[in-house]
Amino acid sequence: MQLTRRIEHVITMQLIRRLAWVTAGFTYLLVSLGVTVRASNAGPSCPDWPLCYGRLFSGHAYGALLEEAHNYLAGIVGILVIVLALCVLIRARQQRHLLIPALLAPALLIVQIIFGGLTVLWKSYSPVIIGHLSLAEAFFALTLTTAIMTTIPAASREPREDTFRFARLTMITSLLIYGLLLSGSYVFNSGASLACPGWPLCGAAPQWAVSLHLSDINLLHRYVAIFVGLILVATLIVAWRRRIFAPRQAWLVLAAALFFVAQAGLGAFVALPNQPVFVAILHLALATAVWGCLISAAALAARQLRAAPVSEPALALETTSGGRMLHNEIAVEKEISPWRRTLASYINLTKPHVTVLLLGTTVAAMAIAYKGLPPLGLVLATLVGGFMAAGSANCINCYIDRDIDQLMGRTQRRALPAGKVEPQQALIFGLVLAVGSFIVLSTFVNLLSAVLSFAAILFYIFVYTLGLKRRSVQNIVIGGAAGAVPVLVGWAAVTNSLSLPAIWLFAIIFYWTPPHFWALSLLIQKDYEKANVPMMPVVMGEGETRKQIFLYSLLLLGVTLVLFAMHTMGYFYLIGAVVLGGILLYMSIRLLRDQSKKWARTIFWYSNCYLAAIFAMMVIDRVIH
Template identity: 45%
Template sequence: AMRRTLVAAGGTYLLIISGSLVVGSGASGSCDAWPLCGGGFSFGFDGLPAIQLLHRGVAAVIGLLIVFSLVSVLARHRRQPAVRATVALTLAALAFQVAVGAAVVTLRLPAALRGLHLALASAVWAGTVVLAVIVRRLSPHPALPWSGRDIDVARRPARDVVLDYVSLAKPRIIALLLITALGGMMMAERGWPSTGLVVLTLLGGALAAAGAGAINCWIDRDIDGEMLRTRRRPLPDGRIAPGHALLFGIVLGLLAFVLLAFWVNVLAATLAISGLLFYVFVYTLWLKRSTVQNIVIGGAAGAIPPVVGWAAVTHRVDLTAVYLFAVIFLWTPPHFWALALRLRGDYARARVPMLPVVRGEAAARRQIVAYTLVLVAVTLAVVLTGVLGTIYLLGAALLGAGFIALAILNLRAHRQRWSRVLFDYSIAYLGLLFAVMVADRMIGKV
């Protein structure tokens, strides 16, 4: 862990030197686009633009190295509050530093903000140095257990290895996320956007979601090994080395950002990577093991895809995009708690403070009804804004009535069977609700 913090600190120092070279050479304003210089993938730049591009390339490599190093240290010392706080603040500073650098170029912000860009880079460097000091003072702490069997991966069929890596990405979850992302795109376009834009946006979104899933599997490999539902996953079962899984997730996330930034737009790329970072750092590393409200707040990560889709088409985020976010944000608790009711024993065994474990099944069933009522009310109230019309109102009312009826049955029956039915219905509900939204917008355009 100590070596990794020093690597992060040294890399950040090199990044500051690289930025100083840009400023000193007068190359700060030589590029009028971000992340490249407006020339797509043409690297025939010379002079000042070449210096600027070199700095951005160095920043991309070192930024990835910093994230990898800090996440590794956090996994090793996750029980240390000082480590968690320092890593969180350092990563936040890094994210804002990148955002300010991009904004100065793309939004034509005052050049004085370059000072803030440098100040945030200095904050990142200070964070890595502080983290190195904290880690140095900590007594040796064993790494998280492998929680699996030693298997000679080299002797396994290539097909099995590929399928294991695919399972790390959690493809069934990705499918639902892509449905909502496509719904956001079609809502924005009031029809089918260009096929190329759809393919690139969904591919980038899939890569971001897959990266988040893989990193989640790496972080949660210890509790996955204690849960009956997840103990046969590749990491707790020892079929994939933990370090390989982490690298796989980080590479997928980086590819997602590059693809979306270069071929869609920077806003969509930023939103997608923000969803990944929120899922990994806010939900998985912080909320999941610390509070009964984990899925309530953590649901924001799953609500990002339709906003990404909207931004891919419109290049902005407006109130309609916020509404799409709110629908999934409110849908997530009743959906996930229905699953948690069925897996209450698993979560209790792994000491994960899900609502049915901490407050009991009756409280969870009541909360499911409450959140379902709020969700349905929000889905109907949007009609008052004029964004959606009669077709959507009828469809949302019918789908919402079914959701409420099943939530009440789940409350009164006290049987796991109804929790399963409610969980399955919630998935169908979300997909159909977005289909009704798109149909209403398309017909309203005619």
């Protein structure tokens, strides 16, 4: 009887898997056809909705046929999604990793269809078109995730922590691609495509085509594309290094990188005044392929994590002993030159994964203050100075905490505990970076930004690291102010002053910090106990920590809405802030009710994405208005 049930289950899962992949394929066709409708301006060919001229088949011109084909394909996808959701609900409801995306997809499809109708009824209103595309891409990601979750993951010897880090990196890269997709849609729908006839630089914009505002929008999209491309290259390097453990994930990221290069090349032709329609269509279709490949790689990594759960003690053992042995074996197989090893060790001291997020908020604050893209030279100088300042603070922090870093599994592989850099050399490197950041910012930006950066370094070292970290349960709350200063630096770099909106940007990061780091502290509570660091779970218990995460998430939502109340941000930002904050609040409620570590890990991951997304929405809102 058991054998019969297993066979039935295997057959059922095979059918669900095939249905899921068919649904994902049709969804990609639907998104591509929707792009074709928009690029060819076929939407207005059918003045009513969901029918066309009140008929199922209008028999009108080419544009109407395209719009009708898009509507009927949406109907087919809708049927497939509903059938898939019912199959999963009936036959695989116990598999929550599969059930959740399968049930979310029909709900999102309904909202997307409503937006599709509004694009017709409201005569291709630009914000509605962008919203329609954003929902379509999110829907495509859900169908892909559902299909991936039906697969059987291959066994892997990779340390669980490394798999988790790759999943997080790939998801962050995916979200950046998602933002790039939406910014490209805004460039096309606002008429900014022709604002810069040159490529990759803007060139002399023709007076008949555009305004300076539109050329700023176009240039901003190009610079964002360069930044996202560099992040994608870093993701590819990480994926390729771990291809021995996860070859499918490595090949997916490689495919994403190749698609990205191809669509970036097509971007040069989109800037031409008389480019063929298919160029814009292929440009966005390839961007969607990049998005799909990265989502698939992230979902595969998540599936790999789901397939081999381990306990917290086992995780610590694996990431310290077993993980180090595996890395040593790889190092033996692949020799690394001494200068590269030394360079990597010094870069490790600057905590680049933290620094990148800080620099992102700095650039966002500059764009918000400038209401567009600031001069490139100013941006580069601020980024160089900001990187040196953040790197200095992190480096000196590593020097001071090298004793407790040796005790914690999460930090044992850092350069100082691992013996890759001498402590005195690390301290000198940190001091040189601090002085260099002040010189760069004061010389090429302004004195106010230099003073703010230097003050942040001093605060992080003396107030947080030396004063609070080992003495107070409020270490993260007060110490988080140092991580919020980069937005003030970005604002000051553009305006050479500080105003109330800049203070509220500071407040958003300040109140974001506790939920983010307390979620992490729930995951590595035993590490903090070993190192005698008075993080909240160690001193006040997990229950109080979960409660505080909820309260700070609620407070953060309120703080983000103040920018709209001050008329600094518009309705686009308001919707984004409510949705993003609502998701964080929902997760914090689930964390209160569920005593496992699952929701703590989810909040820690999502909070990174939250900060990047809400600042991206601020930039878009300011550019739009």
